[in-house]
Amino acid sequence: MNYGFQFGVVWDNIPELLEGAWLTLQLGCFAFAGGSLIGLIFAAIKTYGTWPLRFLVDCYVIFITNTPALIQIYFLYFGLPEVGIRWSNEACLLIGLTMNAGAYLTLILRAGFLSVRVTEIEASQTLGMSLIQQVRYIIVPHIAKSIYPALANFFIVVLVMGTSVGALIGVDELTGQAINLSTVNYRWLEYFTVVAGMYVVLTFIASIGLALLGRWAFRVKARIF
Amino acid sequence: MPHLEVSDVRAKYGTLEVLKGISFSIKKGEIASLVGPSGSGKSTVLRALMGLTPITGGTVMIGNDRMNYSSAKEVRAARDRMAIVFQQYNLFQNMTVMKNLTLAPLKIKKWDSAEVMSEARRLLGLVGLSDRADAYPDQLSGGQQQRVALARALALKPQILLLDEVTSALDPELVNEVLDAIRKLANEGMTMIIVSHEMAFVREVADKVVFMDEGQIIEAGKPNDIFDNPQTDRARDFFSKILRH
Numbered sequence A: 001m002n003y004g005f006q007f008g009v010v011w012d013n014i015p016e017l018l019e020g021a022w023l024t025l026q027l028g029c030f031a032f033a034g035g036s037l038i039g040l041i042f043a044a045i046k047t048y049g050t051w052p053l054r055f056l057v058d059c060y061v062i063f064i065t066n067t068p069a070l071i072q073i074y075f076l077y078f079g080l081p082e083v084g085i086r087w088s089n090e091a092c093l094l095i096g097l098t099m100n101a102g103a104y105l106t107l108i109l110r111a112g113f114l115s116v117r118v119t120e121i122e123a124s125q126t127l128g129m130s131l132i133q134q135v136r137y138i139i140v141p142h143i144a145k146s147i148y149p150a151l152a153n154f155f156i157v158v159l160v161m162g163t164s165v166g167a168l169i170g171v172d173e174l175t176g177q178a179i180n181l182s183t184v185n186y187r188w189l190e191y192f193t194v195v196a197g198m199y200v201v202l203t204f205i206a207s208i209g210l211a212l213l214g215r216w217a218f219r220v221k222a223r224i225f
Numbered sequence B: 001m002p003h004l005e006v007s008d009v010r011a012k013y014g015t016l017e018v019l020k021g022i023s024f025s026i027k028k029g030e031i032a033s034l035v036g037p038s039g040s041g042k043s044t045v046l047r048a049l050m051g052l053t054p055i056t057g058g059t060v061m062i063g064n065d066r067m068n069y070s071s072a073k074e075v076r077a078a079r080d081r082m083a084i085v086f087q088q089y090n091l092f093q094n095m096t097v098m099k100n101l102t103l104a105p106l107k108i109k110k111w112d113s114a115e116v117m118s119e120a121r122r123l124l125g126l127v128g129l130s131d132r133a134d135a136y137p138d139q140l141s142g143g144q145q146q147r148v149a150l151a152r153a154l155a156l157k158p159q160i161l162l163l164d165e166v167t168s169a170l171d172p173e174l175v176n177e178v179l180d181a182i183r184k185l186a187n188e189g190m191t192m193i194i195v196s197h198e199m200a201f202v203r204e205v206a207d208k209v210v211f212m213d214e215g216q217i218i219e220a221g222k223p224n225d226i227f228d229n230p231q232t233d234r235a236r237d238f239f240s241k242i243l244r245h
């Protein structure tokens, strides 16, 4: 063990790494937001829909949750061009991550739908609310509050684990950026030490952001750690 | 002319017929009380009127309008005219007291905001909770929550108010504050149907008592007549048990 650490080169590349981290944060946020929308609609279908629709949602969820995210993204990036559909690597990553998050969020949000108190729903019905209004004013706030910890955890999963798959199709998010840079000067250990630290900071920032959002929007008493 | 007229109303849960032809009527400003043993169908009558339990036969008239529960729009027409308060206060847990009161008038009826707010404040005063407008339901006692539920039901200006055992989930010392709020409504001339086990209260406020058993009306009449001089064995049996304590 006489490895000479040289953080100097890494220091020079901090701007590139920060760019990667910024892209990671954006990808994580967009995939989570899109996935939440899919999850909300599909969980609503699972709860109120007719059986053919429920069946389609089941197929989607089972298919996605039983295959690796990497395969899904490779399918989009390497598979679809074979039939003439060509998207950029970033688009493939974002679409893949969104669809992947959508399936898991369908499951998480479905649990939220099931935990809404029937009595609150009946009260909202007798006050004249339509189904859409019930979802908007009663169900979504209830879900956001009751399963907030599960949602927040899943966001971190998307942010850290999900986005790093992008490195394998050449997206310059944080992991991709680290791989690019370290193949140039072989300071793997230094780069990945710094990048690991950046992921921790990123997660920390995201957790604080989520906790503040939860407190402000849904009265969730979220703990950051 | 009756304000509300229920004729031969029937309802089922699955294959079990729980209302086997219910008929009664109330005039404007009157208070009718539904009493009877557990499982006799009292809640189902109120739920059927609100369109929560489907009606399988009979008619419901409010004034000159026939209530038809066959489409979402027609169910809403019934819900425009009536409001219900349940045993379990059913407040929206994620909203303040004020939001609970104003959500439906503002977002569903789209009434004028200033008027809605001042009416909400008036109603909170009526139920004695002016100082708790910004509290969340989980910060209130059961009695306070139930009074908020009462105010919320009134915020939509219903013509008829349905109360389903609104005090039976409450600790005894909280019952009176809710009954007081209902007394004030009675004095304001609100038409009400009250399901209650508080027989002393029923005797005091009701203009008419309807005794139900097994999905049917067995007897109906003035409180004193029904309580003190029931004509049927079933009513006699029920009141002798319940009035003793």
Ligand SMILES: Nc1ncnc2c1ncn2[C@@H]1O[C@H](COP(=O)(O)OP(=O)(O)OP(=O)(O)O)[C@@H](O)[C@H]1O
Residues within 6 Å of the ligand: B013, B018, B036, B037, B038, B039, B040, B041, B042, B043, B044, B045
């Ligand atoms: N959701 C339901 N599904 C099936 N049966 C039901 C349902 N709700 C009520 N019932 C049945 O309908 C009948 C009437 O019930 P209802 O709740 O109207 O009685 P109630 O007079 O209000 O009784 P209580 O005084 O206990 O509240 C009962 O036999 C009950 O078991």
Ligand SMILES: [Mg+2]
Residues within 6 Å of the ligand: B042, B043, B044, B164, B165
């Ligand atoms: Mg009942």
